[in-house]
Amino acid sequence: MRERYGVLFLVSGPSGSGKTTLCRRLADEGEAHYSVSCTTRLPRPGELDGVDYHFMPKERFVHQINEGGFLEFAEVHGNHYGTLKSEVVALLEKGLDVVMDLDVQGARSVRSCKDPMIQHSLVDLFVSPPSQEELRNRLMGRGTDSQEVIELRMKNALEEMKFWPEYTYRIVSEGRDTDYLKFKSLLISQRLKASLLK
Amino acid sequence: MRERYGVLFLVSGPSGSGKTTLCRRLADEGEAHYSVSCTTRLPRPGELDGVDYHFMPKERFVHQINEGGFLEFAEVHGNHYGTLKSEVVALLEKGLDVVMDLDVQGARSVRSCKDPMIQHSLVDLFVSPPSQEELRNRLMGRGTDSQEVIELRMKNALEEMKFWPEYTYRIVSEGRDTDYLKFKSLLISQRLKASLLK
Numbered sequence: 050m051r052e053r054y055g056v057l058f059l060v061s062g063p064s065g066s067g068k069t070t071l072c073r074r075l076a077d078e079g080e081a082h083y084s085v086s087c088t089t090r091l092p093r094p095g096e097l098d099g100v101d102y103h104f105m106p107k108e109r110f111v112h113q114i115n116e117g118g119f120l121e122f123a124e125v126h127g128n129h130y131g132t133l134k135s136e137v138v139a140l141l142e143k144g145l146d147v148v149m150d151l152d153v154q155g156a157r158s159v160r161s162c163k164d165p166m167i168q169h170s171l172v173d174l175f176v177s178p179p180s181q182e183e184l185r186n187r188l189m190g191r192g193t194d195s196q197e198v199i200e201l202r203m204k205n206a207l208e209e210m211k212f213w214p215e216y217t218y219r220i221v222s223e224g225r226d227t228d229y230l231k232f233k234s235l236l237i238s239q240r241l242k243a244s245l246l247k
Numbered sequence: 248m249r250e251r252y253g254v255l256f257l258v259s260g261p262s263g264s265g266k267t268t269l270c271r272r273l274a275d276e277g278e279a280h281y282s283v284s285c286t287t288r289l290p291r292p293g294e295l296d297g298v299d300y301h302f303m304p305k306e307r308f309v310h311q312i313n314e315g316g317f318l319e320f321a322e323v324h325g326n327h328y329g330t331l332k333s334e335v336v337a338l339l340e341k342g343l344d345v346v347m348d349l350d351v352q353g354a355r356s357v358r359s360c361k362d363p364m365i366q367h368s369l370v371d372l373f374v375s376p377p378s379q380e381e382l383r384n385r386l387m388g389r390g391t392d393s394q395e396v397i398e399l400r401m402k403n404a405l406e407e408m409k410f411w412p413e414y415t416y417r418i419v420s421e422g423r424d425t426d427y428l429k430f431k432s433l434l435i436s437q438r439l440k441a442s443l444l445k
Contacts, residue, residue: 217440218436231436234436237432238416238429238433238435238436241372241416241418243373243411243415243416246417
């Protein structure tokens with residue numbers, strides 16, 4: 050059988066949608082890889098450079114931004130996080146499938162990338178929670194957060210949910226295993242894309 | 248969950264690729280429907296009009312051709328066969344998935360259809376045999392055919408195999424169950440297309 054390029058599986062959805070669990074399970078089963086992100090924050094105890102993150106000083110991070118080196122990047126709590134285009138392209142060229150768990154802004158950034166390898170490999174999915182009621186249940190989950198915090202999460206999730214029509218594929222969450230069957234089916238089927246053959 | 252339109256699953260591949268077995272299994276499992284074809288040939292004993300085929304006189308068939316009523320049609324051994332666009336669109340609008348087992352010409356005809364329902368629903372797949380050697384084994388299968396007949400089948404199959412790049416998806420046949428897993432995954436994933444939501 051001819052070799053192929055990897056699939057770039059881009060997954061978004063609000064917290065409470067279950068998207069992170071889906072991505073992790075895919076990676077745990079060895080079906081897809083996470084790329085190693087870059088960050089300007091300091092390593093926590095036990096974190097390894099090049100494994101958990103590429104740790105880099107802010108100047109180098111900004112330099113990469115200016116060079117167009119990032120597929121996507123964002124600032125969270127004063128730290129920068131980003132995914133190097135070169136990192137992802139290297140995996141895809143080896144025929145490895147890459148899963149990226151990104152918010153709507155990050156997904157837009159990846160989609161707008163002109164690199165032909167990225168364009169060919171890309172498939173995007175939005176995972177929605179089943180209902181507002183169930184979303185609230187999931188966001189309350191830990192039971193330790195104040196009503197105010199839960200309401201804020203709920204507001205953010207509802208805001209993010211508006212953007213599903215930007216995505217080619219959509220899963221409305223039903224249950225863990227049903228969702229995963231669909232999720233994995235999407236990856237399996239994207240591997241069959243004739244345009245990914247080398 | 249919101250309702251959706253059906254997927255139109257278009258499958259091609261030479262004899263010996265196993266595509267017909269894949270399509271039948273999908274239909275037998277209730278995952279997709281075959282549309283009822285029209286034909287100008289006479290019913291065989293036990294065949295029911297509207298179930299096995301829509302039996303129609305040649306004049307009506309030709310009239311439908313001229314009216315652009317067929318999604319695809321072909322002549323085989325002096326008889327006409329065709330699929331009515333209206334028949335397929337009615338199934339898709341009900342949210343039923345339709346599988347069509349067509350040759351390269353038939354697939355081109357469906358792809359060129361301008362009906363927005365067809366355009367939205369369409370996914371096309373080419374099933375290739377694993378190797379020329381295995382193809383020959385499969386085509387010899389029944390063991391009752393002359394060398395000449397087998398060589399002709401082989402020639403036709405090799406000719407048809409050239410057209411796989413016209414298709415978005417491709418399965419290179421490995422084994423019955425592996426192929427079916429990929430095949431069904433493609434259907435399952437196409438159901439997730441955001442553009443099919445009503």
